[in-house]
Amino acid sequence: xxxxxxxxxxxxxxxxxxxxAAGGGGGRPRRRRLLPWKHxxxxxxxxxxxxxxxxxxxxxxxxxxxxxxxxxxxxxxxxPGKDSNMARLAEWARDHELGFVVNKLEDVQYNMHPPKxxxxxxxxxxxxxxxxxxxxxAGAAPKxxxxxxxxxxxxxLRAPMRPLVTPGLPGEGVFRTLSSAHGQPIxxxxxxxPDGDHTSYEAAVAWISGxxxxxxxxxxxxxPGGTFSVPPTIPKGQRTGLVATWNGGFxxxxxxxxxxxxxxxxxxxxxxxxxxxxxxYKDGSIRIGxxxxxxxxxxxxVGVRQCLELMVDGGRVVPDIxxxxxxxxxxxxxxxxxRSGVGVTAQGDIIMVVGQALSARTxxxxxxxxxxxxxxxxxxxxxxxxFMSYDGSKDPSNPKPTNILDxxxxxxxxxxxxxxxxxxxxxx
Numbered sequence: 001x002x003x004x005x006x007x008x009x010x011x012x013x014x015x016x017x018x019x020x021a022a023g024g025g026g027g028r029p030r031r032r033r034l035l036p037w038k039h040x041x042x043x044x045x046x047x048x049x050x051x052x053x054x055x056x057x058x059x060x061x062x063x064x065x066x067x068x069x070x071x072x073x074x075x076x077x078x079x080p081g082k083d084s085n086m087a088r089l090a091e092w093a094r095d096h097e098l099g100f101v102v103n104k105l106e107d108v109q110y111n112m113h114p115p116k117x118x119x120x121x122x123x124x125x126x127x128x129x130x131x132x133x134x135x136x137x138a139g140a141a142p143k144x145x146x147x148x149x150x151x152x153x154x155x156x157l158r159a160p161m162r163p164l165v166t167p168g169l170p171g172e173g174v175f176r177t178l179s180s181a182h183g184q185p186i187x188x189x190x191x192x193x194p195d196g197d198h199t200s201y202e203a204a205v206a207w208i209s210g211x212x213x214x215x216x217x218x219x220x221x222x223x224p225g226g227t228f229s230v231p232p233t234i235p236k237g238q239r240t241g242l243v244a245t246w247n248g249g250f251x252x253x254x255x256x257x258x259x260x261x262x263x264x265x266x267x268x269x270x271x272x273x274x275x276x277x278x279x280x281y282k283d284g285s286i287r288i289g290x291x292x293x294x295x296x297x298x299x300x301x302v303g304v305r306q307c308l309e310l311m312v313d314g315g316r317v318v319p320d321i322x323x324x325x326x327x328x329x330x331x332x333x334x335x336x337x338x339r340s341g342v343g344v345t346a347q348g349d350i351i352m353v354v355g356q357a358l359s360a361r362t363x364x365x366x367x368x369x370x371x372x373x374x375x376x377x378x379x380x381x382x383x384x385x386x387f388m389s390y391d392g393s394k395d396p397s398n399p400k401p402t403n404i405l406d407x408x409x410x411x412x413x414x415x416x417x418x419x420x421x422x423x424x425x426x427x428x
């Protein structure tokens with residue numbers, strides 16, 4: 001009998017498999033192995049060298065890809081600023097066309113841990129709501145110096161805002177001074193519960209005098225990125241008179257804001273007619289409205305920040321406020337999450353709202369109830385909404401920041417390089 005080699009036996013097995021796959025032999029058809037794996041002892045020298053080359057090449061590609069991704073993620077986790085690691089990873093994913101994954105994970109997280117219904121505010125929140133904050137002074141005189149006479153007319157504290165939940169809690173809706181200048185309370189704020197269901201959460205409402213403040217748009221070094229004449233921070237030497245800051249809107253670079261960003265002659269994205277817009281002027285004033293209708297590009301415009309569409313128009317909440325296509329991806333407009341928005345009163349004063357559990361509708365209703373005749377959304381989710389007031393009584397050149405509500409980032413987030421654009425407010 002002729003002795004057969006291992007290779008001949010393997011070849012006969014392959015031939016048998018092929019015959020069975022074709023239905024031969026009366027047996028049950030078997031799935032053909034398109035790429036049968038052979039032990040290296042059954043390979044010729046040429047085949048063995050080829051396998052080693054392919055294996056090493058594939059391994060090299062995997063190592064290179066893993067190293068590239070690791071380096072990229074490492075860069076995202078170490079860039080300047082005070083963003084949390086979760087925010088940095090989410091931004092990295094959106095930068096690499098993985099925004100749909102981030103959105104899906106946010107949806108899953110929300111469904112697994114929806115906001116609590118009912119309950120009461122925490123002890124800290126109740127104390128904050130009841131407290132009457134002392135007036136703070138931007139650019140106050142040093143201790144021992146004679147106090148300057150307040151400028152006339154004195155700005156009164158705003159009338160209490162009617163709470164959305166009945167009965168109201170002690171201090172709910174009552175305005176108090178957050179920042180003052182020249183003896184005038186030019187930044188005031190209050191706290192309310194956002195609706196009758198989410199009674200263990202709070203929203204903060206801030207009011208800023210349009211006549212006694214000037215407004216400055218700042219870029220973020222990553223959003224919108226690029227090189228602007230205004231820095232992505234409030235550096236030392238430029239903080240005197242600072243009384244407030246607030247966050248920008250949805251991202252411009254990935255189209256999320258459905259609008260553009262303009263600052264001192266340089267544009268990121270495209271300014272879109274119909275978009276809700278914050279518009280900044282040479283004299284330090286600000287207007288909020290529909291681009292192409294209420295506000296336009298003129299020689300006096302120095303900055304424009306667009307984000308989605310107006311939520312409040314003509315003093316009324318817009319009728320399609322529940323339209324998901326306008327206020328977020330999938331069902332995000334209906335989610336009760338951290339949100340922020342900004343509006344303007346009929347007198348030209350600014351209303352700013354940040355909240356812990358707001359839908360698009362409840363955010364709009366809060367801004368409208370606070371007196372806004374036109375108002376727009378800004379950003380959402382824990383990493384981005386913010387409103388800070390500043391106390392310059394101890395150090396006028398470096399006023400102390402305070403978060404109106406605690407979110408993810410510390411109150412001095414704009415004293416360092418800011419990832420995203422923001423607005424700074426100074427006393428006139």
